[in-house]
Amino acid sequence: MFQTAAKTLSVASSVSRAISVRHYCKKTTRKLRISEALLGSELGANVKVQGWVRSVRPQKTNLFFHVNDGSCLQSLQIVAGSDLDEPLLTFGSAVEVTGILKKSPHQKQPVELEAEQIHIIGECNPVDFPFKIKERHSLEYIRQFPHLRCRTNAFSSLLRIRSEATTAIHSYFKKNGFVQIHTPIITSNDCEGAGELFQVEPSGPDYDENENFFSVPAFLSVSGQLHLEVMSGAFSGVYTFGPTFRAENSQSRRHLAEFYMVEAEVSFTQSIEDLTKVMEDMFRSSTEHVLAHCAEDVNLFHKHVTPGHRDMVDAMLKRRFPVITYSEAVDILNRSSQEFAFPTDWGCDLQTEHEKYLVKHCGNIPVFVTDYPYDLKPFYARDNQDSPEHTAAAVDLLVPGVGELCGGSLREERLDLLRARLEEAGLEDTYSWYLDLRRFGSVPHGGFGLGFERYLQCILGVDNIKDVIPFPRFSHSCLL
Structure with missing residues (x-):
């Protein structure tokens, strides 16, 4: 009887550990470069990206913005609910975003990140920032700002x-x-x-x-x-x-x-x-x-x-x-x-x-x-x-x-x-x-x-x- 109880306890403990491991794996967040995220091999995974905001487009129910970390020319589109809207989320700001990587419904981009958490790491005042959103600046102009x-x-x-x-x-x-x-x-x-x-x-x-x-x-x-x-x-x-x-x-x-x-x-x-x-x-x-x-x-x-x-x-x-x-x-x-x-x-x-x-x-x-x-x-x-x-x-x-x-x-x-x-x-x-x-x-x-x-x-x-x-x-x- 003692051995049976011990075996039952052992099985229960193993199941508990298995559930715990599965739960831990589900919550594990993998950090990706933007170039890696755009490959789409991590679809459905919980991922974290870090970079700088290249564009922001708020709508009634959703917030759309693009993040680039310098690993490639393309930026990753982030989709966030209006509850995650951040007043400091501006063009040029540095961010860390955690969420689920999903296939994008739009043909112009293979994937998008459905944000669960947005952390503003570095603020940027877009009024004072010398480069303006959606404007193509000449090489001569940007040469004035070697630090930026x-x-x-x-x-x-x-x-x-x-x-x-x-x-x-x-x-x-x-x-x-x-x-x-x-x-x-x-x-x-x-x-x-x-x-x-x-x-x-x-x-x-x-x-x-x-x-x-x-x-x-x-x-x-x-x-x-x-x-x-x-x-x-x-x-x-x-x-x-x-x-x-x-x-x-x-x-x-x-x-x-x-x-x-x-x-x-x-x-x-x-x-x-x-x-x-x-x-x-x-x-x-x-x-x-x-x-x-x-x-x-x-x-x-x-x-x-x-x-x-x-x-x-x-x-x-x-x-x-x-x-x-x-x-x-x-x-x-x-x-x-x-x-x-x-x-x-x-x-x-x-x-x-x-x-x-x-x-x-x-x-x-x-x-x-x-x-x-x-x-x-x-x-x-x-x-x-x-x-x-x-x-x-x-x-x-x-x-x-x-x-x-x-x-x-x-x-x-x-x-x-x-x-x-x-x-x-x-x-x-x-x-x-x-x-x-x-x-x-x-x-x-x-x-x-x-x-x-x-x-x-x-x-x-x-x-x-x-x-x-x-x-x-x-x-x-x-x-x-």
Whole structure:
């Protein structure tokens, strides 16, 4: 009898626990990103979403509003009874909503959330908020508010595209066997030789202004190339992707004081074609990845910000990039009926107006220009000694709407020629370590740099480089 009672108690306890577990599961609320909720895989579940209100539409019996959390372009519609109406629920406010995810009766949206609880996390006065509901603001307008412009559809789309493009570039290099190198931000080298440097020194009463903190003058990096060249003595392919700095007193639509650059160095190559192949393949691979993984965001730009630009992007991906020499480029410019502000004599550097004309002349697709005059290039560019004119084994990639996107060269691996070039420039002592690279196990190599913001300008059709970076830095402007 005792055993029977114990068994009955055990069964009752098990049933109680089972009911308790079922009850607990029923009440469990799963937190979802908006992108996850819109997939509809959690229909009927009790879920919680957090985000910012993009629109509010009160009616007699129901309240409709849309919430976005930045995970995708689309917003999730929330349906709430009038009893849940909150006076602080306004455009721009931050909210947390709990409810049942249901299939929407409207074709424009796959699902909607039937709210059971609404919690206002952050209030927003829509009168003072610089962005107005249902108004499509221009990129120039939202640029005035670098601390708030990520709240707009256009700029949040840009930031998702930028993130995905970063992933695509890293994926390309990983797939092709390159090793990522974290090159320094602070350096004692002026890689470009243009003198447009930001010098780095500490401030404060404890530091002597007449003494260098690093014992030598130090600068913010204009390029990681020389550090990649060091690594090319141990790896067949290396790359870096990070911020670079130029102290250019420019307000142009193509220049920034701080921007991101993708740089690569390829060992065991004596061919410019090896470099142009990497440039073109990376451009194609990354662009195709972005178009596939950010379709809605890219379409927003191509439809509302830069109408018709998608056709140009498709044309770039369909055709191989043509290659012309600098001499051929100068001939094309001189035969043109267009008047240029800058000279087009052989030996002159190509300006933006020249670059854009050459791109149009070649069918409005990217074009490589090779074999520049030797005197236009830095000390490390390889001398084309067998050319009738004195040229360097250098190459630029010019693209529609932007001009120069990539710049690169084969590096001078011949010790005697390199030493003579450095002596001529008075740099032999400064770059004695660079000569060591040629003395100990040197191999022919070359590399290039790609301006990441210019790449985004190119594929999205954005006219101003300040509109494709979260916090633009340029002369007389360092907001935030």
